[in-house]
Amino acid sequence: MARKHILAATTGAAAALALAACTGGAGGAAAGGDGIEGEPSGEITVITQRTDLVDTVFQDYKEQFEKEYPDVTVSFESMTDYEGEIAVRMNTQDYGDVLLIPNSVTPDKLGTFFEPLGGVEELGEKYALLEEEAYEGQAYGIPITVNTQGIVYNKKVWADAGLTDWPTTPDELLDDLRAIKDKTDAVPYYTNYADGWPLSQWDGNRGAMGDPAYANEHVAYTDTPWAPGEWHHISDGLLFDIVAGGLSEEDPTTTNWEESKTLLGTGKVGTMLLGSWAITQMQQAAEDAGGSADDIGYMPFPYQVDGTFHAQVAGDYKNAINVHSEHKAAAWAWIEWFAAESGYAYDEGGLSPLVDGPTPETLAGFTDAGVELVPLDPAPPGKEAYEANVVSESEVDLYGNIYRQELVDIARGAKDGDKESFFASLNERWATARAAVG
Numbered sequence: 277m278a279r280k281h282i283l284a285a286t287t288g289a290a291a292a293l294a295l296a297a298c299t300g301g302a303g304g305a306a307a308g309g310d311g312i313e314g315e316p317s318g319e320i321t322v323i324t325q326r327t328d329l330v331d332t333v334f335q336d337y338k339e340q341f342e343k344e345y346p347d348v349t350v351s352f353e354s355m356t357d358y359e360g361e362i363a364v365r366m367n368t369q370d371y372g373d374v375l376l377i378p379n380s381v382t383p384d385k386l387g388t389f390f391e392p393l394g395g396v397e398e399l400g401e402k403y404a405l406l407e408e409e410a411y412e413g414q415a416y417g418i419p420i421t422v423n424t425q426g427i428v429y430n431k432k433v434w435a436d437a438g439l440t441d442w443p444t445t446p447d448e449l450l451d452d453l454r455a456i457k458d459k460t461d462a463v464p465y466y467t468n469y470a471d472g473w474p475l476s477q478w479d480g481n482r483g484a485m486g487d488p489a490y491a492n493e494h495v496a497y498t499d500t501p502w503a504p505g506e507w508h509h510i511s512d513g514l515l516f517d518i519v520a521g522g523l524s525e526e527d528p529t530t531t532n533w534e535e536s537k538t539l540l541g542t543g544k545v546g547t548m549l550l551g552s553w554a555i556t557q558m559q560q561a562a563e564d565a566g567g568s569a570d571d572i573g574y575m576p577f578p579y580q581v582d583g584t585f586h587a588q589v590a591g592d593y594k595n596a597i598n599v600h601s602e603h604k605a606a607a608w609a610w611i612e613w614f615a616a617e618s619g620y621a622y623d624e625g626g627l628s629p630l631v632d633g634p635t636p637e638t639l640a641g642f643t644d645a646g647v648e649l650v651p652l653d654p655a656p657p658g659k660e661a662y663e664a665n666v667v668s669e670s671e672v673d674l675y676g677n678i679y680r681q682e683l684v685d686i687a688r689g690a691k692d693g694d695k696e697s698f699f700a701s702l703n704e705r706w707a708t709a710r711a712a713v714g
Contacts, residue, residue: 417594483588
């Protein structure tokens, strides 16, 4: 799952981590930000969210890695509900040697749980987007892959509806979804409401505004992120209008993420907003169901600045080292090998975590259309946790799914309210939180 921001500490899983931040953790490591020293050796456990790959592809990784590092033995542990399960584990010191930094860890708590890998400036000569999991100049994680953001769609469904061009505005997308509803048997848009986390993907397109500073130097510093013209009004407003217009599944409480991949791959669903990491999963689902991977397309969010599409670039989950690990050199060797040698990012249709890495074929359409990729500027020094603090204080899980599920419920008539009143309440909560945070 794409990882863009820090999740507000409003869920049970995040609360578990908040407890650990107060009572556990040894703080910084002996390496002191100069990298991980020592010869790689020992047994390490790598924790992953890829339950679908842990017994197949990851075993190939293990074999290749152990050939290069014969003094290291790698074992894997996978988690279906990664965020929830790892939060509980991190109340102890036993949470593997290498793991993915969960969304619930705020920047100021990174050193409590994870080993500093080195300075952002120095490591940034080799690895991309380190500032996403950094604090006070220290990097704590390396992206497993780098994603761009947009909309995955079934090209055959769109063609059957007579649609050949990408929509350039939210209204054009709504018109296209109506055409799919009128001219095909496909569900125009699938929310994946029940699993929840796919709704968080709607926050990952801030780069569509074309301004690298917009996400980290504007959103948290306005009292009205849901006012007309602001990104969250544009993005969340589009989601609301899709659902209110009857352009999504009939009963969102029955959606299923794994099933949704087959539904889109076989043309029973036309469209889903997801990070580029989803492209290869949809292609595989199409082939597994007897369809064609060529039916899967990817388009940018329907918004242009001066006639140009922009797409946000951000790191996926970050591989990190448990600060309590007894085999940190071996863990660091795995992280570096995974980024540079495994081929995971390319095979998953992602951009490389290496600064000079390859661009996957799955994004050829973006290149041909002149879509400008926008890496976001980091938060100002000393303000790395500011937006996360506003999110926590407001209890609006900006990077999560709770308030967007509420939005969907209002839009489909399952809860009282309308778009304007809901956005007004969000703005009020946000402004009150900003005043409290200072």
